[in-house]
Amino acid sequence: MNIRLARIDDLSGMQAANLINLPENYVMKFWMYHLLTWPQISFVAENGEGKIVGYVLAKIDDETTDANSAEVHGHVNSISVLRSYRRLGLARRLMMLSQEAMLTVYNASYVSLHVRKSNKAAIGLYKDTLGFSVADIEKKYYGDGEDALSMKLYLKR
């Protein structure tokens, strides 16, 4: 297993992993846009054969992109680890690398993300392992009508 910064040639593998694993999918230009705008904060896990088995795709918001917040902060758009590569702690390590890069490169004050209300395993990871807390509940955030927990973690102090 190899965990490292996401590169351009990982885009296909990241998109494929997302499509296999998660219900929220995006066209290539979306993936491209994030990597080309914030090239330092997305990471991948690849197996011994070079296949992408996990990734975190992140962005930076500031007052120009997010009217609700004047603070520069990171946001995790999508994170996923293939079912067959669970229990290796990949998600935790991907998140930590991304968080650190958000802080050092962009001076981000916090990182936010959305998670399905029913996704106990993910909520456990964010809350208990990484220290996130619930900032808000967004009703019917997902396409199928499920609510999202909006979670936040302050990166400094």
Added chain:
Amino acid sequence: MSRVLGIPPKRALPLKEASLFKEVLTMYEARQLKKGLKTADQILKKFPEHGETMCMKGLILTHMGRREEGIDLVKKGVRLDLTSHICWHVFGLIQKGEKNYEEALKSYIQALRFDKENLNILRDAAHLQTQLRLYDGLVETRHILLRLRPTVRQNWVSLAVAYHLSGNLLEAKKVLEQYERTLKNVPDYDTEHSETTMYHVRLLEELGEFTEALSLLDVSSKSRVIVDKTAIMEARARLLSKLKSDESEHAWRVLIDHNPDCTSYYHGYLASQGIDSDEASLAILRDISSQIPRANAPRRLALSFASGDRFKELAKPYLLSGFTKGIPSLFADIKLLYKDQAKLSQIQALLEEIRAENAPDSAAPSSSTFTSQPTTYLWILYFQAQHFSYLSQFRRALEILDEALKHTPTLPELYTCRARVLKRAGDLFGAARSVEEARLLDGQDRFLNTKSAKYRLRAGLVDEASALLGLFTKKDATSPGADLEDMQSLLYLIEEADAQNRSGKINLALKKYIAIQKVFDEVEDDQYDFHGYSMRKFTINIYLNLLAWEDRLRSHLAYVKAAISASRIFVAVHDDPSIAASLASSGQLTDAEKKAKKKAKKAAQKVQDDSKKGNSQQSSNEDKGLEPTAPKDDDVDGIKLLGCSDPLERAAKFLHPLTTLAPQNIEVWIAVYDVAIRRKKLLQAAKALKHACSIDVENPELHIRLVHVRRTASALPQEPPVPIGPLFKESLLELLPEEVSLETFNSQYLQRHPSSQQAILAAAKVSQMLQAPLQEVENTLFAALGPDAKLDLESSQAILSYLKSLGSQRAEEFRLTCDGKFDLSTVFKSPEEQALLVKQALSVVIGYPDEVEAEA
């Protein structure tokens, strides 16, 4: 859009209209489409031949969704005023919207002839030149832009990038240095300047100026110009290694501490110390492991370096820790070591040992420090089953899984593993059933859903796969497949295409292969916006990587497979156009397909109705952009596509990128040959075979083509003209000496490969081509089941279908023999037996069909 002096008489407008025209331009820029249109009409009422106004009106109409009408007007306008930069610019915009980049650039260049310093046109031209990889022209355009606006930062960087792309790194460096001298008071934490400086370091590194690169890096990181600490550390370690500096060891070590799971850091670290023995590497890895105990990478790397007893010593705790933690990917990780036969045997022995120690009824004391838990035993079995499946000992693998399932019937991984074993053994229906059992244990998991659908497709159960996929696709999509296509799922497209192809529905298969081609076209187009965007953002390094990636995009396996399969279909319908006709008349759609077709039709109708509504509401100010909306698909089942008039040209175009992107793939060259020889491109055909020969001269498919090309050459009605004729003849002689008869050539080939089923099939096909009697061909084919033959499932299947295509009486005999020889496999069952197996595969759990029904 600014006006220029020296106006020709037919363009000149009286004062009132001239000011109206200016208004049109402003209104267009502000996208006040309705007003703009009205004002343009006002001018045209008095001056109906005014080209620039006509173009502007056309442009506005196109934005309003009245595309055809608009484009007609633009074309007419250009003709009326061929020396107006406005007319050409508008025409270029329209062509760019159609993604016709070549023609758009021509129009922009025309526009620039009449307005040399128009910044908008120059910028657009630069983007088009980048998209088209016309880098010399790009350098020129960027030069002009910089000369016109030297105070704009991005103009400097853009010129450097243009030089870089054109291969002139030295000039790129000079431009960048000049730019840096103009900079004053860059604030701390300026991400843009940080990225630009990292680009400068990269330039120096690519130029081989490592010392300069390193000092720029060090100075810039100390002065906080570069804020990306990881990038600094990585570049530093790399540069120090290239300089063979003693400091490199420390630099790599810092990286390992920063991210101990990145394997390339370890390779850098070991290389920096000039390690030449595995023993020394192992010692270093052990040290790191003890300092960073949570890191997996050094323990795993050690397994690659170790051998003999040392390997066993290290492998056992590694395996045990995986079993205890219940890591599902452990086998995928370990099997990479199996290239070494000794390690494979050692692992196998270790497994026996560990299994005995951890068996629930084992009296033997566990040697591990962990107290053995029941789940540990389960994961041991899971691993062992994969191990034997890897060795093609399918029965044994299944027995182990049965024991595991008895132990824990609720772990989805055991069912997916079982499915994998069955699939490899040729029981596609059993595999589909088993993975569906896994899915039902966790219906919320899309990974299991995808797997189950994929296995159904492999078993030819296309509709049933679609029903599953629909559980996770958008409900408002015309079909699950349509959503997955929109989302660019190459996995889905290739699996469905192949499934349709195997079942003979080549129209539906072709449709999906073409959809794959379109995905790659889209991704190629996607880069366009970044030619401007990335320069504004100064994220140059990753932008350069993007361009390089785009240039190699179609080396992706899905594209390669799609291109080859599609070209085979195109060739087949070229050879026998009646295939397309009979598929069109056979009405082969299943109920689900009919349903989907109806739904698609309805949706297409709605789109049309909506656009009609748009037409009638001329007052609408809504900007629909310049890109045409996708026309409605009037060929949902691909029948028209299959019956197209230019199948070979389409195949050639599909394959073309692969001659440079996948030149080591012999199937590519064989496909290129098949298309070229039919297009009478003799030299291209001969060249393709030559490439194929250089890869594997004994390849069975190539053998068939070598005979085919000779026969084609001798059947030519007349000698091709000079120089083609003689050149073609010459290359044929290189491929296959003339003194050998084709019959001898074929029998020699067969003698060289008596045990290869594929070679036997190829030789039989050649015999048939050379008009050997059927009986002889059959005898050749039956040798594939002889005592010396190495049996493989796919080749046996191919032989069976070839026998059937010959109308051989012995096909059934062949099938029955195979059915006996391939234990577990269901591919040689009779249609009746298969129908029963399908039923079993689909009736996994009561209650489940309702769930599908609800979604279908």
